[in-house]
Amino acid sequence: MGNENSSPVVRTVNLTKVFPQSSVRALDDINLAVTGGDFVCIKGPSGSGKSTLLNTLAGLIDPTDGEVWIQGRRLQDIRNKALFRRQSIGFIFQDFYLYPDFTVLENVLLPFIRSFAFDGKLSDKARRILTDIGMGGKLRQNVNTLSTGERQRTCIARAILHDPALILADEPTGNLDSKNAVLTLEILKKINTDHQATILMVTHDEQVMHYAGRVIAIVDGKTTADSV
Amino acid sequence: MTFLTFIVKDIARRKIRFALTFLGIAIGVATCVVMLGLSETIRDAFKNAYLKRDIDIVAFQKDQIYIFSSKVDASVSVQLQAFPEVRDATGVLVDFVGYQDHYLPVYGWEFDSPLFKKILITQGRIPEAGKNEVILGDVFAANAREKVGDKLNIKGIDFDIVGVYNSESTFEKSALIVPLEALQALDEKNKNAVMGINITLKDAYRNKGVIDNLVQKMTRRFPELTIQPTDLFIADRAKQSLLGDKLANLVALITLIAVILGLANTMLTSIFEKKKLIGLLLVIGWQTGDLLKVLLAESLFMIISAGLAGTALGIYATDLVFKTMDVTILIPSLGSGFLIKIFLAVFLAGIISAIIPLWVISKLNPIETVKNG
Numbered sequence: 001m002g003n004e005n006s007s008p009v010v011r012t013v014n015l016t017k018v019f020p021q022s023s024v025r026a027l028d029d030i031n032l033a034v035t036g037g038d039f040v041c042i043k044g045p046s047g048s049g050k051s052t053l054l055n056t057l058a059g060l061i062d063p064t065d066g067e068v069w070i071q072g073r074r075l076q077d078i079r080n081k082a083l084f085r086r087q088s089i090g091f092i093f094q095d096f097y098l099y100p101d102f103t104v105l106e107n108v109l110l111p112f113i114r115s116f117a118f119d120g121k122l123s124d125k126a127r128r129i130l131t132d133i134g135m136g137g138k139l140r141q142n143v144n145t146l147s148t149g150e151r152q153r154t155c156i157a158r159a160i161l162h163d164p165a166l167i168l169a170d171e172p173t174g175n176l177d178s179k180n181a182v183l184t185l186e187i188l189k190k191i192n193t194d195h196q197a198t199i200l201m202v203t204h205d206e207q208v209m210h211y212a213g214r215v216i217a218i219v220d221g222k223t224t225a226d227s228v
Numbered sequence: 229m230t231f232l233t234f235i236v237k238d239i240a241r242r243k244i245r246f247a248l249t250f251l252g253i254a255i256g257v258a259t260c261v262v263m264l265g266l267s268e269t270i271r272d273a274f275k276n277a278y279l280k281r282d283i284d285i286v287a288f289q290k291d292q293i294y295i296f297s298s299k300v301d302a303s304v305s306v307q308l309q310a311f312p313e314v315r316d317a318t319g320v321l322v323d324f325v326g327y328q329d330h331y332l333p334v335y336g337w338e339f340d341s342p343l344f345k346k347i348l349i350t351q352g353r354i355p356e357a358g359k360n361e362v363i364l365g366d367v368f369a370a371n372a373r374e375k376v377g378d379k380l381n382i383k384g385i386d387f388d389i390v391g392v393y394n395s396e397s398t399f400e401k402s403a404l405i406v407p408l409e410a411l412q413a414l415d416e417k418n419k420n421a422v423m424g425i426n427i428t429l430k431d432a433y434r435n436k437g438v439i440d441n442l443v444q445k446m447t448r449r450f451p452e453l454t455i456q457p458t459d460l461f462i463a464d465r466a467k468q469s470l471l472g473d474k475l476a477n478l479v480a481l482i483t484l485i486a487v488i489l490g491l492a493n494t495m496l497t498s499i500f501e502k503k504k505l506i507g508l509l510l511v512i513g514w515q516t517g518d519l520l521k522v523l524l525a526e527s528l529f530m531i532i533s534a535g536l537a538g539t540a541l542g543i544y545a546t547d548l549v550f551k552t553m554d555v556t557i558l559i560p561s562l563g564s565g566f567l568i569k570i571f572l573a574v575f576l577a578g579i580i581s582a583i584i585p586l587w588v589i590s591k592l593n594p595i596e597t598v599k600n601g
Contacts (some may be wrong), residue, residue, distance in 0.1 A: 058511075060452065080515065082510065082514065083513070085511070085512070085515075086512070086513025087513075091511060097505075097512075099508070100241070101240075102237060104231050106233070106237070109229040110229070110512070111513045111514065112513075118229070118230050119229075158512070166251045224333075
């Protein structure tokens with residue numbers, strides 16, 4: 001995190017994705033630049049291409065045409081995209097995707113297991129982050145026993161542990177009640193403000209968009225509005 | 229949190245499945261240990277009884293399938309001794325006597341037999357020629373609680389127990405040794421007979437070429453005998469063991485294949501079950517190599533832990549098998565070499581069983597898997 005300069009963390013050039021099965025243009029010539037420290041909300045109806053855009057930015061989907069640049073690196077040139085994701089991207093999902101029967105702390109550390117050796121520093125950092133977001137008392141608790149709000153906070157801690165250049169959040173409040181949704185958004189806003197983290201959040205909830213500094217609308221794979 | 233924590237916790241999530249797989253592998257490995265252990269013990273016993281005693285050539289009655297049925301005139305050993313290459317030609321007689329509820333092998337050795345130098349007298353002394361004296365194998369002495377100074381009745385005759393010995397040969401650990409003529413006198417059919425003759429050559433002649441030539445020369449001279457170099461003799465005896473080597477190997481191989489398929493199936497089921505979670509790991513930055521490493525380690529962890537338990541179970545079962553045999557000829561001897569071979573086979577099985585699951589994982593698309601499972 002901490003992209004204080006104004007050079008774009010994310011840049012797309014004529015980004016296009018056509019799924020061969022359906023011939024649908026899920027992304028249609030998208031040109032986008034997101035500056036470091038931005039909190040950007042991508043809105044659009046279901047099937048508009050929001051999630052496809054997020055997955056393409058993460059290198060999980062290869063574009064049919066165009067380019068994606070993250071922190072000045074052309075994504076198509078990165079051979080080991082899994083390693084790139086681990087180093088540069090944090091994910092927050094609507095369905096949390098926590099590893100069942102593992103503790104909160106273990107789930108936060110999960111993406112960063114590199115060997116059979118224990119990384120004490122990373123573990124300490126995870127404890128600090130979890131404590132900061134109100135999960136300090138639940139470090140050893142099995143994630144199966146958490147409330148949905150606590151699960152999402154665990155997911156946020158996992159996403160920011162490695163100070164990623166970019167945090168991608170796919171409908172992070174979609175499965176939360178209003179109280180937990182607000183709490184989650186406030187945490188994201190605080191991360192964005194305190195650490196200058198660049199956040200791209202997909203949502204169709206109008207209330208959620210108020211937390212973002214910029215809103216990009218997508219319809220049928222095309223950006224139709226970009227407002228600050 | 230390390231890969232090891234992940235593996236252990238991941239396995240612990242499916243306790244019943246792990247327990248069943250563990251049990252299946254352990255029983256499979258135990259079966260391999262028993263099957264291979266029986267033939268290993270028998271082969272090992274012959275090796276220790278002959279090769280480690282510097283015996284180069286063995287002579288016994290022709291056309292006898294089982295060595296214990298062989299009868300050779302004892303005077304032949306004197307004639308074989310006359311060959312200039314021969315250092316020792318010593319007759320050995322083996323008979324079986326009833327002891328409590330089973331049969332016990334009794335060896336008759338010539339008083340001056342070099343075989344006495346190959347056993348270790350742990351108590352007392354060796355028997356004297358012409359006397360009804362017996363020495364006891366240490367395993368028999370311990371099990372039967374017989375001791376030096378007591379008398380032991382062999383086929384109606386009281387023998388003085390004059391010593392206890394330790395032998396490298398499992399044939400002899402649970403047996404008795406008496407003077408040759410004393411054993412011959414116990415049964416009319418053994419009069420002036422030995423079971424076979426063990427021949428040791430002078431050092432200068434102890435090479436394969438000389439041994440093969442001498443075997444041919446001796447066979448021409450004694451056509452009523454089968455005369456073999458010791459390694460060939462041992463190989464032939466191993467073939468006649470209770471369960472032939474080939475049968476034992478075949479059963480062990482089939483069992484090992486069943487273990488591999490069982491483990492591969494368990495791992496595949498586990499992968500399909502948690503496909504969504506595997507997809508998640510790939511999305512959040514695990515590399516396919518990380519997953520393969522974990523899966524391989526999980527497979528090896530499971531098969532090695534179950535393999536160790538199976539080996540222990542197999543050793544215990546082998547011991548039981550030998551204990552239930554009516555004739556206490558052998559006690560199991562599963563050496564470190566044998567156990568290392570079993571461990572390597574189990575290790576290899578772990579790797580092979582992970583191949584198909586590894587291939588399935590390597591083909592997974594992260595986003596499709598996390599979405600659709």
